[in-house]
Amino acid sequence: MLRSGLRSASNQDWAKPFRNYRDEIIQNYGKCIGKELDELVTPALILDRAILNRNINKMTTALADSKVVLRPHTKVQKSTDLARIQIEAGAIGVTVSTIWEAAAMFASGVESVLIANLVVGKNKIDSLALIAKYGDLIVSVDNMQNIDDIAYSLKKYGSKVSVLIDLDVGLARCGARSPQEAMKLANQVASHPNMLLKGIQAYEGHCMLEPNPEVRVSLANKAMDYAGSVLEQIAAKYPSAIVLSGGGTGTYNITGKHPSVTELQAGSFVFMDSFHGNLAPIFEISLTVLATVTARHKNRITLDAGRKSIGIDFAPPRIKNSDLVANFCAEEHAIFDIHSEDKIHLGDRLELVSGYAPTTVNLHDVIFVIEDNKVVELWPVFPRGPQDKGFLSSLQNS
Amino acid sequence: MLRSGLRSASNQDWAKPFRNYRDEIIQNYGKCIGKELDELVTPALILDRAILNRNINKMTTALADSKVVLRPHTKVQKSTDLARIQIEAGAIGVTVSTIWEAAAMFASGVESVLIANLVVGKNKIDSLALIAKYGDLIVSVDNMQNIDDIAYSLKKYGSKVSVLIDLDVGLARCGARSPQEAMKLANQVASHPNMLLKGIQAYEGHCMLEPNPEVRVSLANKAMDYAGSVLEQIAAKYPSAIVLSGGGTGTYNITGKHPSVTELQAGSFVFMDSFHGNLAPIFEISLTVLATVTARHKNRITLDAGRKSIGIDFAPPRIKNSDLVANFCAEEHAIFDIHSEDKIHLGDRLELVSGYAPTTVNLHDVIFVIEDNKVVELWPVFPRGPQDKGFLSSLQNS
Numbered sequence: 001m002l003r004s005g006l007r008s009a010s011n012q013d014w015a016k017p018f019r020n021y022r023d024e025i026i027q028n029y030g031k032c033i034g035k036e037l038d039e040l041v042t043p044a045l046i047l048d049r050a051i052l053n054r055n056i057n058k059m060t061t062a063l064a065d066s067k068v069v070l071r072p073h074t075k076v077q078k079s080t081d082l083a084r085i086q087i088e089a090g091a092i093g094v095t096v097s098t099i100w101e102a103a104a105m106f107a108s109g110v111e112s113v114l115i116a117n118l119v120v121g122k123n124k125i126d127s128l129a130l131i132a133k134y135g136d137l138i139v140s141v142d143n144m145q146n147i148d149d150i151a152y153s154l155k156k157y158g159s160k161v162s163v164l165i166d167l168d169v170g171l172a173r174c175g176a177r178s179p180q181e182a183m184k185l186a187n188q189v190a191s192h193p194n195m196l197l198k199g200i201q202a203y204e205g206h207c208m209l210e211p212n213p214e215v216r217v218s219l220a221n222k223a224m225d226y227a228g229s230v231l232e233q234i235a236a237k238y239p240s241a242i243v244l245s246g247g248g249t250g251t252y253n254i255t256g257k258h259p260s261v262t263e264l265q266a267g268s269f270v271f272m273d274s275f276h277g278n279l280a281p282i283f284e285i286s287l288t289v290l291a292t293v294t295a296r297h298k299n300r301i302t303l304d305a306g307r308k309s310i311g312i313d314f315a316p317p318r319i320k321n322s323d324l325v326a327n328f329c330a331e332e333h334a335i336f337d338i339h340s341e342d343k344i345h346l347g348d349r350l351e352l353v354s355g356y357a358p359t360t361v362n363l364h365d366v367i368f369v370i371e372d373n374k375v376v377e378l379w380p381v382f383p384r385g386p387q388d389k390g391f392l393s394s395l396q397n398s
Numbered sequence: 399m400l401r402s403g404l405r406s407a408s409n410q411d412w413a414k415p416f417r418n419y420r421d422e423i424i425q426n427y428g429k430c431i432g433k434e435l436d437e438l439v440t441p442a443l444i445l446d447r448a449i450l451n452r453n454i455n456k457m458t459t460a461l462a463d464s465k466v467v468l469r470p471h472t473k474v475q476k477s478t479d480l481a482r483i484q485i486e487a488g489a490i491g492v493t494v495s496t497i498w499e500a501a502a503m504f505a506s507g508v509e510s511v512l513i514a515n516l517v518v519g520k521n522k523i524d525s526l527a528l529i530a531k532y533g534d535l536i537v538s539v540d541n542m543q544n545i546d547d548i549a550y551s552l553k554k555y556g557s558k559v560s561v562l563i564d565l566d567v568g569l570a571r572c573g574a575r576s577p578q579e580a581m582k583l584a585n586q587v588a589s590h591p592n593m594l595l596k597g598i599q600a601y602e603g604h605c606m607l608e609p610n611p612e613v614r615v616s617l618a619n620k621a622m623d624y625a626g627s628v629l630e631q632i633a634a635k636y637p638s639a640i641v642l643s644g645g646g647t648g649t650y651n652i653t654g655k656h657p658s659v660t661e662l663q664a665g666s667f668v669f670m671d672s673f674h675g676n677l678a679p680i681f682e683i684s685l686t687v688l689a690t691v692t693a694r695h696k697n698r699i700t701l702d703a704g705r706k707s708i709g710i711d712f713a714p715p716r717i718k719n720s721d722l723v724a725n726f727c728a729e730e731h732a733i734f735d736i737h738s739e740d741k742i743h744l745g746d747r748l749e750l751v752s753g754y755a756p757t758t759v760n761l762h763d764v765i766f767v768i769e770d771n772k773v774v775e776l777w778p779v780f781p782r783g784p785q786d787k788g789f790l791s792s793l794q795n796s
């Protein structure tokens with residue numbers, strides 16, 4: 001018996017790109033199951049299953065006495081396997097960034113997906129209308145024409161979506177810039193019979209980059225106070241508008257406890273990295289890049305992991321359980337100056353903590369899931385990077 | 399009749415990962431051939447074939463009166479299709495960074511491959527010895543134990559490689575740190591019957607980051623004077639040591655004309671990017687990321703290309719044929735502040751010039767090759783990121 005929010009993976013034709021990639025991963029890396037860490041080709045993306053479980057449990061505990069429910073962002077992991085585990089642990093669905101990530105989630109059997117991003121362009125909007133047939137799809141909007149474009153495709157394909165009004169709460173990226181603008185968008189959504197107005201999405205991304213915890217609390221609360229007041233105005237006119245979705249790992253304990261917020265989008269807490277470690281130190285590093293020492297000259301070592309295997313956005317990689325931070329990363333090299341007393345030799349394998357997990361995972365084919373120093377599962381990273389992975393064709397042909 | 403340096407793509411079992419990926423690209427994106435730019439899903443990696451040809455011709459002209467021959471680095475493009483075009487245009491083979499890139503090149507029919515990097519670890523060294531059967535393989539070394547480890551695998555599999563001694567000429571990354579150390583390594587290579595000592599690889603990477611052209615000339619010449627003197631000492635003892643390989647796009651007109659240098663590794667000149675544009679302005683931008691405007695609020699626009707589709711190392715993305723530079727990139731967003739008079743609307747498609755082409759290409763499945771605004775070819779990006787793509791198994795089973 002599957003938990004509410006999950007069904008079996010789709011065996012329909014439109015979901016073939018999802019199944020094909022899983023087959024490819026098994027074909028290329030299936031032999032790694034049961035192997036010890038030392039036998040893996042480096043650089044390899046490895047996940048400590050025990051630490052992952054602890055991180056998931058910590059978030060569950062943190063939200064236990066809050067009315068906010070978790071809808072984790074899965075752009076971080078790009079893993080439907082992990083998404084299913086999170087839903088088993090109580091998440092009500094997932095958040096994604098792209099229409100292709102949404103397609104992968106529905107293909108895997110996840111029932112409810114929020115695209116916390118704008119979907120623009122004919123190919124993508126048609127695909128949105130098509131995948132809306134295969135699950136509970138929620139999309140964000142911040143433009144009148146875009147609302148009409150989506151409604152047009154929904155009508156063409158006979159499908160429905162739920163809609164959140166994207167509200168700018170200080171990030172100054174996407175989103176309505178005023179309560180009046182948000183209400184105008186809400187009116188437009190409500191005018192389309194194939195759209196259900198569900199509420200507001202308000203991403204306080206500007207707070208994630210704020211290192212001072214006190215300033216972060218004040219900034220995030222201010223953002224959510226504002227979003228809550230806008231939702232109240234919209235809900236007074238449209239009672240279906242009940243959702244306020246926002247937050248990230250950096251604000252899980254602020255936005256996650258705000259009285260107006262209903263859904264938390266935090267995602268990185270499952271893996272963590274140097275950037276998020278400073279923001280939410282309660283969570284532990286579960287994901288690392290296993291690398292090999294390819295050169296040592298005096299106290300300078302070179303590892304075989306660089307910009308093409310580890311995300312260095314916002315912070316350089318560091319060696320796990322040490323104070324060693326890379327002083328430079330080339331594409332296939334990370335350079336460290338070690339201490340004279342460090343016993344590190346050519347061929348040694350070291351685990352690197354990434355600067356930023358979301359861009360790290362996106363570089364890899366697969367996550368090697370580790371228990372007791374052995375590979376126990378392969379979690380395909382899908383979809384990696386841009387492009388539709390064949391979903392555009394498979395959806396049109398279905 | 400194929401040009402010297404090229405044969406047909408391999409139809410042997412070990413080369414299956416190469417063929418499988420090409421099949422996958424055709425299956426997923428074959429329908430794009432013949433389409434106009436406006437019909438592509440964004441973000442899409444697009445290559446202007448006419449500009450590419452001009453860049454290739456400019457490099458041929460630049461080296462025409464030099465005895466230095468081109469062995470272009472293909473870590474940039476990760477495209478065997480382009481590698482073959484460059485060999486047709488006179489390159490003597492290619493340079494790569496990883497053993498899996500080398501495997502892809504041999505699988506595609508390229509005959510001569512230099513791995514300008516150290517190959518360390520049992521899996522990789524065994525794979526090196528195995529692929530050495532399928533082409534003219536040259537590898538770099540900077541460590542006595544590593545030389546013996548490679549020789550051991552070569553003996554086990556009955557294959558041979560050519561070897562360049564990696565010499566540090568100022569980058570302080572890998573490479574022998576003195577002429578004495580280089581000679582010691584040369585002696586060790588010469589002691590192994592399965593290794594042919596071919597010369598020196600000396601990458602003056604520290605010069606690429608030097609923005610002042612005069613300082614760059616002086617730095618690069620000093621580095622190559624030193625490398626030339628070390629090669630002379632080694633060649634006096636081992637006449638097979640005739641190669642001095644180095645250089646990049648940033649030093650193509652310095653290292654490419656140095657009297658001691660025999661092979662130039664420049665690679666990025668085919669595509670160019672903001673970083674290399676400053677170093678070698680003679681070459682034009684042929685590669686861009688096509689993106690869609692997903693939001694506009696006053697003069698701030700958001701595009702659907704971010705850190706997961708465009709390399710921002712060393713420089714932020716900019717909009718082609720404009721002075722607009724991104725002020726922030728998230729994973730799936732690039733933010734620009736445009737001029738009030740700019741006519742840019744929701745849904746418009748813009749071409750972005752990457753900060754750094756090598757990390758941009760690595761994010762994409764495929765390069766869409768464009769002529770007269772239409773897709774004329776699909777060039778698979780292979781291998782993308784780390785991991786062996788199945789070559790480890792296919793080589794062991796062959």
